[in-house]
Amino acid sequence: xxxxxxxxxxxxxxxxxxxxxxxxxxxxxxxxxxxxxxxxxxxxxxxxxxxxxxxxxxxxxxxxxxxxxxxxxxxxxxxxxxxxxxxxxxxxxxxxxxxxxxxxxxxxxxxxxxxxxxxxx
Amino acid sequence: xxxxxxxxxxxxxxxxxxxxxxxxxxxxxxxxxxxxxxxxxxxxxxxxxxxxxxxxxxxxxxxxxxxxxxxxxxxxxxxxxxxxxxxxxxxxxxxxxxxxxxxxxxxxxxxxxxxxxxxxx
DNA sequence: CCGTATCCGTTGCGATACTG
DNA sequence: CAGTATCGCAACGGATACGG
Numbered sequence: 001x002x003x004x005x006x007x008x009x010x011x012x013x014x015x016x017x018x019x020x021x022x023x024x025x026x027x028x029x030x031x032x033x034x035x036x037x038x039x040x041x042x043x044x045x046x047x048x049x050x051x052x053x054x055x056x057x058x059x060x061x062x063x064x065x066x067x068x069x070x071x072x073x074x075x076x077x078x079x080x081x082x083x084x085x086x087x088x089x090x091x092x093x094x095x096x097x098x099x100x101x102x103x104x105x106x107x108x109x110x111x112x113x114x115x116x117x118x119x120x121x
Numbered sequence: 122x123x124x125x126x127x128x129x130x131x132x133x134x135x136x137x138x139x140x141x142x143x144x145x146x147x148x149x150x151x152x153x154x155x156x157x158x159x160x161x162x163x164x165x166x167x168x169x170x171x172x173x174x175x176x177x178x179x180x181x182x183x184x185x186x187x188x189x190x191x192x193x194x195x196x197x198x199x200x201x202x203x204x205x206x207x208x209x210x211x212x213x214x215x216x217x218x219x220x221x222x223x224x225x226x227x228x229x230x231x232x233x234x235x236x237x238x239x240x241x242x
Numbered sequence: 243c244c245g246t247a248t249c250c251g252t253t254g255c256g257a258t259a260c261t262g
Numbered sequence: 263c264a265g266t267a268t269c270g271c272a273a274c275g276g277a278t279a280c281g282g
Contacts, residue, residue, distance in 0.1 A: 119198060
């Protein structure tokens with residue numbers, strides 16, 4: 001058995017996710033980074049939200065980071081961007097269905113986080 | 122309502138996790154980083170494992186990263202380190218009970234990762 | 243066998259200023 | 263209003279060599 005034949009019970013049935021394509025790893029990358037959770041969180045709470053509203057709500061975020069995070073989330077299919085041709089321009093962001101499945105999992109993970117946190121302290 | 126009064130339905134009921142202590146965020150930090158999943162994955166598959174075995178199994182990892190990752194995982198209560206005073210020294214690592222709760226959640230997340238990945242391509 | 247120590251490149255993120 | 267552009271730093275991770 002070579003190193004690449006390692007099986008991983010966590011996320012794959014055939015190969016270790018850590019060595020080839022890993023759905024778990026890529027899932028974590030998608031929601032990783034400093035601001036992704038904050039954005040998903042805000043959109044999940046308020047529903048469709050405008051750019052500037054989002055920016056005011058997420059304390060401390062810069063334009064650079066907000067834009068790049070939104071862009072990545074859109075590319076990964078977690079949010080949709082809708083632009084209305086008004087004057088001035090209005091842009092709104094909304095969670096997609098992919099997030100309907102994601103949120104319950106994140107809640108479980110959050111509960112696990114609480115549990116681990118209280119045990120170690 | 123100030124920025125800090127934001128409520129987050131994802132992980133807290135009182136305050137937004139992204140602005141104060143966030144169990145979800147810290148959970149992601151614990152399993153984040155380049156090698157954490159690989160280590161958890163290997164230990165979950167094989168059970169108690171020695172340092173060098175782990176190193177051979179996780180292709181590409183350096184001593185520096187393996188040691189620091191193991192140390193962090195131990196500090197966070199996800200693994201235990203046991204050292205046997207033999208000659209030469211034997212050190213073994215094992216998952217803790219905290220991982221029993223974590224693994225099923227990671228599997229769900231992995232399945233979500235598969236779903237998202239297939240949809241966007 | 244099981245790590246440390248040191249150095250160094252890359253990436254992530256922040257700050258600030260500016261634009262269609 | 264909703265972004266871009268540019269610069270700079272600090273953290274993360276890799277490479278190599280050495281130590282108990």
